[in-house]
Amino acid sequence: GYEGRNVLSGISFCAYPGETIALMGNNGSGKTTLLMALLGVLKPEAGTIINLEGQDITGVKVTRRAQDMGLTFQNPYHQIFEHTVTKEATQAARFLSKNAQPEIEDRVNRLLERFELRQYRDKNPFTLSLGEKKRLTLVSLLAYSPRILILDEPLVGQDRDRLDLLIAALQEHRARGGVTLMVCHEPNVIASCCQRVLFLANGKLIIDAPVNIALAELAQLGMEEYLPSGYEFSSSGERRSDR
Numbered sequence: 339g340y341e342g343r344n345v346l347s348g349i350s351f352c353a354y355p356g357e358t359i360a361l362m363g364n365n366g367s368g369k370t371t372l373l374m375a376l377l378g379v380l381k382p383e384a385g386t387i388i389n390l391e392g393q394d395i396t397g398v399k400v401t402r403r404a405q406d407m408g409l410t411f412q413n414p415y416h417q418i419f420e421h422t423v424t425k426e427a428t429q430a431a432r433f434l435s436k437n438a439q440p441e442i443e444d445r446v447n448r449l450l451e452r453f454e455l456r457q458y459r460d461k462n463p464f465t466l467s468l469g470e471k472k473r474l475t476l477v478s479l480l481a482y483s484p485r486i487l488i489l490d491e492p493l494v495g496q497d498r499d500r501l502d503l504l505i506a507a508l509q510e511h512r513a514r515g516g517v518t519l520m521v522c523h524e525p526n527v528i529a530s531c532c533q534r535v536l537f538l539a540n541g542k543l544i545i546d547a548p549v550n551i552a553l554a555e556l557a558q559l560g561m562e563e564y565l566p567s568g569y570e571f572s573s574s575g576e577r578r579s580d581r
Protein backbone atom coordinates (compact mmCIF):
# COMPACT_ATOMS: atom_id res chain seq x y z
CA GLY A 339 0.00 0.00 0.00
CA TYR A 340 0.91 3.66 0.35
CA GLU A 341 1.71 5.73 3.43
CA GLY A 342 0.25 3.22 5.85
CA ARG A 343 -2.89 2.60 3.79
CA ASN A 344 -3.47 -0.91 2.48
CA VAL A 345 -4.24 -1.17 -1.23
CA LEU A 346 -3.71 -4.89 -1.89
CA SER A 347 -4.03 -7.82 0.49
CA GLY A 348 -4.46 -11.57 0.27
CA ILE A 349 -3.68 -11.78 -3.45
CA SER A 350 -2.18 -14.99 -4.81
CA PHE A 351 -2.00 -16.20 -8.41
CA CYS A 352 0.30 -17.94 -10.89
CA ALA A 353 1.16 -17.04 -14.47
CA TYR A 354 2.38 -19.62 -16.96
CA PRO A 355 4.52 -19.46 -20.12
CA GLY A 356 2.37 -18.71 -23.14
CA GLU A 357 -0.38 -16.89 -21.26
CA THR A 358 -1.87 -13.50 -22.01
CA ILE A 359 -3.71 -12.41 -18.88
CA ALA A 360 -6.15 -9.52 -18.61
CA LEU A 361 -6.09 -7.56 -15.35
CA MET A 362 -9.48 -5.94 -14.81
CA GLY A 363 -11.28 -3.97 -12.11
CA ASN A 364 -12.78 -0.62 -11.28
CA ASN A 365 -10.66 2.49 -10.85
CA GLY A 366 -8.85 2.33 -7.54
CA SER A 367 -9.11 -1.45 -7.25
CA GLY A 368 -5.31 -1.87 -7.14
CA LYS A 369 -4.40 -2.87 -10.70
CA THR A 370 -1.51 -0.44 -11.16
CA THR A 371 -0.31 -1.09 -7.60
CA LEU A 372 -0.10 -4.81 -8.40
CA LEU A 373 1.97 -4.18 -11.54
CA MET A 374 4.34 -1.90 -9.62
CA ALA A 375 4.75 -4.52 -6.89
CA LEU A 376 5.59 -7.25 -9.41
CA LEU A 377 8.44 -5.21 -10.87
CA GLY A 378 9.56 -4.07 -7.42
CA VAL A 379 8.82 -0.37 -7.84
CA LEU A 380 6.62 -0.77 -4.75
CA LYS A 381 7.75 -2.99 -1.87
CA PRO A 382 5.09 -5.26 -0.35
CA GLU A 383 4.95 -5.44 3.45
CA ALA A 384 4.52 -9.22 3.27
CA GLY A 385 4.34 -12.07 0.79
CA THR A 386 6.61 -13.48 -1.89
CA ILE A 387 7.08 -13.17 -5.64
CA ILE A 388 8.48 -16.22 -7.46
CA ASN A 389 9.81 -15.99 -11.01
CA LEU A 390 9.25 -18.50 -13.82
CA GLU A 391 12.36 -20.44 -12.73
CA GLY A 392 10.96 -20.90 -9.23
CA GLN A 393 13.31 -18.39 -7.60
CA ASP A 394 12.15 -16.01 -4.87
CA ILE A 395 12.74 -12.48 -6.24
CA THR A 396 10.88 -10.56 -3.55
CA GLY A 397 14.07 -8.81 -2.45
CA VAL A 398 15.62 -8.48 -5.91
CA LYS A 399 16.19 -4.94 -7.19
CA VAL A 400 14.10 -3.40 -9.95
CA THR A 401 17.07 -3.23 -12.32
CA ARG A 402 17.57 -6.99 -12.05
CA ARG A 403 13.88 -7.83 -12.37
CA ALA A 404 13.65 -5.60 -15.44
CA GLN A 405 15.84 -8.04 -17.36
CA ASP A 406 12.93 -10.50 -17.27
CA MET A 407 9.99 -8.14 -16.76
CA GLY A 408 9.17 -5.17 -18.96
CA LEU A 409 6.69 -2.61 -17.65
CA THR A 410 4.82 0.08 -19.56
CA PHE A 411 3.21 2.74 -17.38
CA GLN A 412 -0.38 3.87 -17.68
CA ASN A 413 0.92 7.38 -18.35
CA PRO A 414 3.79 7.21 -20.88
CA TYR A 415 5.05 10.61 -19.71
CA HIS A 416 6.32 8.83 -16.60
CA GLN A 417 8.82 6.69 -18.53
CA ILE A 418 9.95 8.76 -21.50
CA PHE A 419 13.29 10.46 -20.91
CA GLU A 420 15.24 10.75 -24.16
CA HIS A 421 15.14 13.59 -26.69
CA THR A 422 14.51 11.53 -29.82
CA VAL A 423 12.19 8.63 -30.57
CA THR A 424 15.09 6.40 -31.65
CA LYS A 425 17.05 6.99 -28.45
CA GLU A 426 13.95 6.35 -26.36
CA ALA A 427 13.23 3.13 -28.24
CA THR A 428 16.77 1.82 -27.66
CA GLN A 429 17.27 3.05 -24.10
CA ALA A 430 16.17 -0.07 -22.22
CA ALA A 431 17.87 -2.43 -24.67
CA ARG A 432 21.21 -0.63 -24.23
CA PHE A 433 21.21 -1.63 -20.56
CA LEU A 434 19.24 -4.88 -20.56
CA SER A 435 19.87 -6.64 -23.88
CA LYS A 436 22.74 -9.07 -24.41
CA ASN A 437 22.83 -8.22 -28.12
CA ALA A 438 25.49 -6.01 -29.68
CA GLN A 439 24.61 -2.40 -30.47
CA PRO A 440 24.22 -2.93 -34.26
CA GLU A 441 21.73 -5.75 -33.59
CA ILE A 442 19.79 -3.56 -31.17
CA GLU A 443 19.64 -0.70 -33.65
CA ASP A 444 18.49 -3.01 -36.44
CA ARG A 445 15.74 -4.46 -34.26
CA VAL A 446 14.60 -1.01 -33.14
CA ASN A 447 14.45 0.23 -36.72
CA ARG A 448 12.28 -2.72 -37.69
CA LEU A 449 10.00 -2.22 -34.69
CA LEU A 450 9.61 1.49 -35.37
CA GLU A 451 8.67 0.65 -38.95
CA ARG A 452 6.19 -1.99 -37.85
CA PHE A 453 4.50 0.25 -35.30
CA GLU A 454 4.36 3.20 -37.71
CA LEU A 455 6.81 5.36 -35.77
CA ARG A 456 9.81 5.36 -38.07
CA GLN A 457 8.90 8.72 -39.60
CA TYR A 458 9.32 10.24 -36.12
CA ARG A 459 12.69 8.64 -35.35
CA ASP A 460 14.48 12.01 -34.97
CA LYS A 461 11.55 13.79 -33.33
CA ASN A 462 11.19 14.54 -29.64
CA PRO A 463 8.94 11.77 -28.24
CA PHE A 464 6.95 14.29 -26.23
CA THR A 465 5.58 15.69 -29.50
CA LEU A 466 3.87 12.39 -30.31
CA SER A 467 0.19 11.73 -29.70
CA LEU A 468 -0.85 9.64 -26.68
CA GLY A 469 -1.40 6.57 -28.85
CA GLU A 470 2.01 6.99 -30.48
CA LYS A 471 3.68 7.39 -27.08
CA LYS A 472 2.01 4.18 -25.90
CA ARG A 473 3.32 2.33 -28.95
CA LEU A 474 6.79 3.77 -28.38
CA THR A 475 6.95 2.52 -24.80
CA LEU A 476 5.98 -0.96 -26.00
CA VAL A 477 8.66 -0.82 -28.72
CA SER A 478 11.24 0.00 -26.04
CA LEU A 479 10.33 -3.29 -24.30
CA LEU A 480 10.15 -5.42 -27.43
CA ALA A 481 13.61 -4.13 -28.36
CA TYR A 482 15.13 -6.32 -25.63
CA SER A 483 12.38 -9.00 -25.44
CA PRO A 484 11.77 -9.55 -21.71
CA ARG A 485 10.03 -12.84 -21.06
CA ILE A 486 7.25 -11.14 -19.08
CA LEU A 487 5.41 -8.07 -20.36
CA ILE A 488 3.58 -6.04 -17.71
CA LEU A 489 1.43 -3.52 -19.53
CA ASP A 490 -0.77 -0.85 -17.97
CA GLU A 491 -3.53 -0.05 -20.47
CA PRO A 492 -1.35 -0.52 -23.58
CA LEU A 493 -4.28 -0.23 -26.00
CA VAL A 494 -5.35 3.30 -25.08
CA GLY A 495 -5.34 5.78 -27.95
CA GLN A 496 -5.15 3.19 -30.75
CA ASP A 497 -7.42 3.04 -33.78
CA ARG A 498 -8.50 -0.32 -35.23
CA ASP A 499 -5.42 -0.81 -37.42
CA ARG A 500 -2.92 0.08 -34.68
CA LEU A 501 -4.87 -2.04 -32.22
CA ASP A 502 -4.40 -5.00 -34.54
CA LEU A 503 -0.64 -4.29 -34.64
CA LEU A 504 -0.39 -4.40 -30.86
CA ILE A 505 -2.51 -7.53 -30.54
CA ALA A 506 -0.41 -9.30 -33.18
CA ALA A 507 2.75 -8.42 -31.23
CA LEU A 508 1.27 -9.85 -28.03
CA GLN A 509 0.24 -13.04 -29.83
CA GLU A 510 3.78 -13.45 -31.16
CA HIS A 511 5.15 -12.95 -27.65
CA ARG A 512 2.79 -15.66 -26.42
CA ALA A 513 3.85 -18.01 -29.24
CA ARG A 514 7.46 -17.66 -28.05
CA GLY A 515 6.42 -18.78 -24.56
CA GLY A 516 6.23 -15.28 -23.15
CA VAL A 517 3.81 -14.08 -20.48
CA THR A 518 1.75 -10.91 -20.75
CA LEU A 519 -0.16 -9.37 -17.86
CA MET A 520 -2.03 -6.31 -19.04
CA VAL A 521 -4.56 -3.93 -17.62
CA CYS A 522 -7.27 -3.80 -20.26
CA HIS A 523 -10.80 -2.41 -20.41
CA GLU A 524 -11.66 -3.68 -23.88
CA PRO A 525 -13.88 -6.76 -23.33
CA ASN A 526 -13.91 -7.73 -27.02
CA VAL A 527 -10.10 -7.70 -27.10
CA ILE A 528 -9.93 -9.75 -23.90
CA ALA A 529 -12.34 -12.33 -25.28
CA SER A 530 -10.35 -12.66 -28.50
CA CYS A 531 -6.72 -12.71 -27.35
CA CYS A 532 -6.48 -13.44 -23.61
CA GLN A 533 -6.52 -16.80 -21.88
CA ARG A 534 -7.23 -15.68 -18.32
CA VAL A 535 -8.77 -12.85 -16.38
CA LEU A 536 -7.71 -11.53 -12.99
CA PHE A 537 -10.39 -9.23 -11.60
CA LEU A 538 -9.64 -6.97 -8.63
CA ALA A 539 -12.16 -5.29 -6.35
CA ASN A 540 -11.16 -3.16 -3.37
CA GLY A 541 -7.65 -4.60 -3.36
CA LYS A 542 -8.84 -8.22 -3.41
CA LEU A 543 -8.57 -10.76 -6.23
CA ILE A 544 -12.20 -11.87 -6.61
CA ILE A 545 -11.90 -13.69 -9.96
CA ASP A 546 -9.02 -15.74 -11.36
CA ALA A 547 -10.33 -17.89 -14.18
CA PRO A 548 -10.16 -18.69 -17.90
CA VAL A 549 -11.76 -15.94 -19.96
CA ASN A 550 -15.17 -17.56 -20.64
CA ILE A 551 -15.60 -18.58 -17.00
CA ALA A 552 -14.49 -15.17 -15.77
CA LEU A 553 -16.93 -13.38 -18.09
CA ALA A 554 -19.74 -15.66 -16.91
CA GLU A 555 -18.92 -14.77 -13.30
CA LEU A 556 -18.90 -11.06 -14.15
CA ALA A 557 -22.29 -11.48 -15.84
CA GLN A 558 -23.65 -13.15 -12.72
CA LEU A 559 -22.36 -10.22 -10.67
CA GLY A 560 -24.19 -7.82 -12.97
CA MET A 561 -21.00 -6.17 -14.27
CA GLU A 562 -22.23 -5.78 -17.83
CA GLU A 563 -19.69 -3.04 -18.62
CA TYR A 564 -16.96 -5.71 -18.53
CA LEU A 565 -18.69 -8.02 -21.03
CA PRO A 566 -18.03 -8.13 -24.80
CA SER A 567 -20.74 -6.85 -27.09
CA GLY A 568 -23.23 -9.59 -27.98
CA TYR A 569 -22.37 -11.71 -24.95
CA GLU A 570 -25.45 -13.39 -23.45
CA PHE A 571 -25.88 -15.88 -20.64
CA SER A 572 -28.68 -18.09 -19.44
CA SER A 573 -29.98 -17.71 -15.90
CA SER A 574 -27.62 -20.53 -14.88
CA GLY A 575 -24.65 -18.37 -15.89
CA GLU A 576 -23.73 -20.45 -18.92
CA ARG A 577 -22.79 -18.68 -22.12
CA ARG A 578 -25.72 -18.79 -24.53
CA SER A 579 -24.65 -16.88 -27.63
CA ASP A 580 -21.89 -14.70 -29.00
CA ARG A 581 -23.09 -12.47 -31.82
